[in-house]
Amino acid sequence: MGFPHTPHPRETLVLSKHFGDTDARTYKGWVKRGGYEMLNQALAMEPAAIIEEVKASGLRGRGGAGFPTGLKWSFMPREKKKPHYLCVNADESEPGTFKDREIMRWTPHGLLEGTAIAAHAIQADVTYIYIRGEFTEAWDIMERALAEANAAGVFGKIKIYLHRGAGAYICGEETAMMNSIEGKRGNPRIKPPFPAAAGLFGMPTTINNVETLAAVPLILENGAAWYKGLCLSNPKSTGTKLLSVCGHVQKPGNYEVTMGFPLKDLLYDLCGGMRPGRTLKAVIPGGSSVPILNREEAESTLLDYEGCVEKGTMLGSGGVIVFDDSADLVYQIMRLARFYAHESCAQCTQCREGTAWTTKILERILAGQGKMADLDLLLDLADNMTGKTICVLSDSCAAPVVSGIKKFRNEFEAYITGNRKPVIAA
Amino acid sequence: MSAGMSMHASGTEEYQAVFTGATLERLQEILTRYPNRQAALLPALWLVQEARGWISDRNMAEVAELLGLTPAYVKGVVTFYTMYHQHPVGKNFVQVCTTSPCNICGAEDVAMAFLEHTGAKELGATSPDGNWTVIEVECLGACGFATPVMINDDFIESVTPDKVPELVRKYR
Numbered sequence: 001m002g003f004p005h006t007p008h009p010r011e012t013l014v015l016s017k018h019f020g021d022t023d024a025r026t027y028k029g030w031v032k033r034g035g036y037e038m039l040n041q042a043l044a045m046e047p048a049a050i051i052e053e054v055k056a057s058g059l060r061g062r063g064g065a066g067f068p069t070g071l072k073w074s075f076m077p078r079e080k081k082k083p084h085y086l087c088v089n090a091d092e093s094e095p096g097t098f099k100d101r102e103i104m105r106w107t108p109h110g111l112l113e114g115t116a117i118a119a120h121a122i123q124a125d126v127t128y129i130y131i132r133g134e135f136t137e138a139w140d141i142m143e144r145a146l147a148e149a150n151a152a153g154v155f156g157k158i159k160i161y162l163h164r165g166a167g168a169y170i171c172g173e174e175t176a177m178m179n180s181i182e183g184k185r186g187n188p189r190i191k192p193p194f195p196a197a198a199g200l201f202g203m204p205t206t207i208n209n210v211e212t213l214a215a216v217p218l219i220l221e222n223g224a225a226w227y228k229g230l231c232l233s234n235p236k237s238t239g240t241k242l243l244s245v246c247g248h249v250q251k252p253g254n255y256e257v258t259m260g261f262p263l264k265d266l267l268y269d270l271c272g273g274m275r276p277g278r279t280l281k282a283v284i285p286g287g288s289s290v291p292i293l294n295r296e297e298a299e300s301t302l303l304d305y306e307g308c309v310e311k312g313t314m315l316g317s318g319g320v321i322v323f324d325d326s327a328d329l330v331y332q333i334m335r336l337a338r339f340y341a342h343e344s345c346a347q348c349t350q351c352r353e354g355t356a357w358t359t360k361i362l363e364r365i366l367a368g369q370g371k372m373a374d375l376d377l378l379l380d381l382a383d384n385m386t387g388k389t390i391c392v393l394s395d396s397c398a399a400p401v402v403s404g405i406k407k408f409r410n411e412f413e414a415y416i417t418g419n420r421k422p423v424i425a426a
Numbered sequence: 427m428s429a430g431m432s433m434h435a436s437g438t439e440e441y442q443a444v445f446t447g448a449t450l451e452r453l454q455e456i457l458t459r460y461p462n463r464q465a466a467l468l469p470a471l472w473l474v475q476e477a478r479g480w481i482s483d484r485n486m487a488e489v490a491e492l493l494g495l496t497p498a499y500v501k502g503v504v505t506f507y508t509m510y511h512q513h514p515v516g517k518n519f520v521q522v523c524t525t526s527p528c529n530i531c532g533a534e535d536v537a538m539a540f541l542e543h544t545g546a547k548e549l550g551a552t553s554p555d556g557n558w559t560v561i562e563v564e565c566l567g568a569c570g571f572a573t574p575v576m577i578n579d580d581f582i583e584s585v586t587p588d589k590v591p592e593l594v595r596k597y598r
Contacts, residue, residue, distance in 0.1 A: 083461075092567050093565055093567055094565075095525045095526055095527055095564075095565040095569065096526075096527050096569050097567065097569070098567050098568050098569050098570055098571075101567055101568065126459075132567065133507075133509045134509070134521075134563075134566050134567065134576060134581070135567065135581070136576075136579045136580070136581055137581050159459075161459045163468070163469070164468065164469065164472060165468075165507075165509075166468055166471070166472070166507035166508070166509040166510055167507050167508035167509035167510075168506060168507050168508065169564070169565070180468065181465060181468075182462075182464060182465050183464040183465045183466065183467030183468060183493070183495075183503065184464075184467075184503065185502060185503055185506040186506060186507075201461055201462070201465075244569065244570055245570060246527040246531075246569035246570045246572065247527050247530050247531065247569075248530060248531075252569075252570040252571075252572070253570045254570065288525075288526065319527075319569065321526065321527050321569070323530060326530075327530050331529075332526045332529060332530060335524070335525060335526045335529050336525075336526050339525050339526075339564050339565065342564050343564065345506075
């Protein structure tokens with residue numbers, strides 16, 4: 001199993017401080033590093049006080065949506081009349097993203113500590129950590145860590161269980177995840193009701209991402225003001241972000257930087273730039289569900305929630321996919337469309353039909369049988385797939401298609417006019 | 427009927443229940459984690475696959491009976507999740523990630539190398555000796571370590587075509 005890179009001096013090591021240190025994985029090793037101290041303190045605090053501190057830190061959900069974490073917690077009923085649940089989203093499966101896996105592999109107790117603090121803050125009786133089925137190594141490490149922590153009795157009355165997924169991207173969507181835990185097909189639910197009102201087993205529920213919860217003990221330890229101070233650009237984006245960089249860079253991997261870090265520096269400085277003789281063509285900065293940036297846009301993007309929106313894309317989960325000039329974007333966009341078609345739960349017509357037809361049309365273009373009108377057809381389909389379904393899987397399929405045609409239209413046209421040889425069989 | 431002991435296959439061969447002894451005990455422990463029996467469905471299906479390598483219609487009926495569900499409902503769930511095998515697969519089940527981030531790093535060549543060296547010939551088909559099934563899988567969530575490959579429960583990072591022969595030798 002791969003070890004992480006030696007940290008770059010421009011990284012801000014908060015969550016990744018102990019990555020690569022096998023001793024930090026053990027209960028004893030974690031306690032030696034000051035672990036579980038914050039949980040002990042938090043268990044003696046009023047839940048509302050913890051929520052206020054997290055609110056003040058500016059922490060936002062790291063799974064993709066960027067919703068303020070403290071505010072999300074405050075939606076849970078203050079006066080508890082029914083069982084409350086916490087679900088930890090460790091179903092990391094957004095193409096380009098591999099950060100939660102690294103947190104679970106290296107600092108399982110950090111995640112468990114943050115989880116227990118959150119459970120106390122929202123008064124949850126039971127917590128399920130939903131780990132994607134393919135993460136066998138992360139599962140074993142988490143299982144061992146949980147057994148150790150339970151044996152030491154650190155969680156008090158809070159019950160934490162691991163729940164294994166079975167291969168379904170859509171279960172990373174919070175309402176689909178709740179259905180999956182309930183033993184159902186992973187179909188997203190219509191909102192409202194929102195999970196805080198009626199979630200898992202119909203009870204008030206909060207769903208948080210792994211990276212979000214791993215930050216919580218550190219916020220309590222160092223204070224909300226410290227976390228808020230970790231900001232290079234827009235004050236609405238605070239703290240650090242783990243960026244998973246993959247594709248055509250010399251040194252792919254997870255890099256932890258302060259919010260607002262320039263994408264250009266991440267690519268050329270931290271990640272060692274492009275391969276020799278190659279130049280940057282495009283970047284998808286927030287996992288495959290967000291619009292593609294061309295080179296000029298990418299080189300001027302600041303990596304925080306607002307900085308990405310300013311360039312017409314999103315920070316999402318922080319999965320940075322890098323394409324150099326050797327990449328065939330038409331083929332890669334087809335592969336992404338095929339991914340979404342494969343992963344659609346098929347509840348909504350726009351998604352079930354839209355993802356499948358988008359894939360078929362792109363395959364036709366790549367087989368040299370496309371027509372110019374296909375590009376408008378793809379855009380028309382994308383329009384019908386955006387903002388019209390129960391969840392955003394359909395929108396996610398449309399995002400790379402629309403931005404791809406807009407920014408790299410000539411590559412599509414080359415296949416249609418015959419200037420480029422077909423790459424797949426008709 | 428707790429362990430499905432009285433169930434019989436439609437043919438002459440008697441059905442061997444999965445949930446007996448230690449496996450049944452594991453299921454009973456799992457049931458204590460949830461407020462109802464249905465929620466133990468995904469874990470129960472994992473136990474079946476662990477024991478049998480795949481999940482047959484008869485297995486689904488056994489799970490349904492244990493959890494108070496219908497066989498059709500269980501089948502609906504099994505078919506939703508790609509990791510549950512509804513048919514037997516080779517002794518070694520190889521999943522090569524070929525989604526875009528790995529794709530641009532040469533993942534399709536890795537998949538082809540597995541087909542060539544295992545004799546599985548075709549994606550999704552099992553090799554004539556029954557030892558290998560190779561599939562392309564959508565994003566395994568290890569994009570920075572292209573190309574990740576799962577062989578059974580082992581997660582292997584940074585696989586390139588030249589590393590395939592050695593991996594095949596190791597698992598053969």
